[in-house]
Amino acid sequence: MPSHAHASVRVGVTAAFALCICAAATASVDLTYRRHGLSIGDSARVNGLRLNFTDRNLREVNGINFTLWRDDEEPPNSRVDGLAIGLFPRATRLTGLQLGLASVRGTHVTGIGVAPGVGADKNLTGVFAAVGMGAGNDLTGVGVSLGAGAGRDVKGVFLAALGGGAGRDMTGVVFAGLGGGAGRDMKGIATGVLAVGAGRDMTGIALGGLAVGAGRDAKGLTFGLLATGAGRDMTGIAVSGLAAGAGEHAKGIMVGGLAAGAGGDATGLMFGGLAAGAGADATGVMIGGLAAGAGEEMRGLAIAGGGVGAPRVVGVALALGHTKSEGLRGIAVSAYNRVEGRQTGLSIGVVNYAEELHGVQIGVVNIARSNRSGLRVTPLINVGF
Secondary structure, eight states: OOHHHHHHHHHHHHHHHHHHHHHHHTOEEEEEETTEEEEEESOSEEEEEEEESSOSSOOEEEEEEEESSOOSSOOTTOEEEEEEEESSOEEEEEEEEEEESSEEEEEEEEEEEESSEEEEEEEEEEEEEOSEEEESSOEEEEEEEEEEEESSOEEEEEEEEEEEEESSOEEEEEEESSEEEESSOEEEEEEESSEEEESSOEEEEEEESSEEEESSOEEEEEEESSEEEESSOEEEEEEESSEEEESSOEEEEEEESSEEEESSOEEEEEEESSEEEESSOEEEEEEESSEEEESSEEEEEEEESSEEEEEEEEEEEEESSEEEEEEEEEEEESSEEEEEEEEEEEEEEEEEEEEEEEEEEEEEEEEETTSOTTSSEEEEEEEEO
């Protein structure tokens, strides 16, 4: 065997022997000058290379800290600045590069970490690759894992094959294999094969394989294969295979394979495969496969296969079945147009009915209760002023 190989073996054996002795004695062999150099064992402070079996007395390492095993407790007030490597790199503060065969953990972890498990009791900041990663407080940076989460905020870009979540706010880009969620607000881009949700507001782009929802407001683009909704207002574009809805107001484009609706006002374009509706005013274009309606005023264009209805219709209402309103100002076209109040404009259908006609009715039977006797029911056309 060459002499340099013999020397390498002797150095390795000597280091391993010293490491075992120091581990048993909770001591260290320091080949240092003013704490700069090589330390073997459980030394408190060193600038350079530190080799140890398990850390109990660790306080500060600037350089490389290799620890084979872990103690039950994290060394108090300890820090490693540089490279922390071993089975279980652990310290109060880990800053730099962390490589763990089993896990990386600290109260505060900052830098680049690679391990099956990466965690911080408080803040986890940097670039991380792990099977699972989590922070008791904030998770900030870039990460790739099966699961990622933080007790408070998540900020940055994270790819979590199973799921990602934040106890408070989630800001940035999160691709979650199954689902992603934030206890409060979500801002940026979030995707989930199953669902994406925010307890309060959702702003940006949210794509959920099954559902997307916000407890309060949703602003931007939301897509859910089954449903997308907001407990309060929805602004932007909302698309869903089954239903899209807002508890209060909707502004923008809302498309639901079966239904689209807003509990309050709806402004913009609303399309529902079966029905589209607003609990208060609807302004813009509303299309429903069977029905389109508004609880108060419908202004713009409304189209439905079955019926269109609102207390007040201002604009154009088109339906195969019927249109119904208490007041019409504009045009209504369907088989049966019924205005239980004042009609100002034109109605075209098989049967047209108006309590008070100020316009024209064209149909087989035209009824205007406000006309004088003999002109209240006419064929083909009726006119009122």
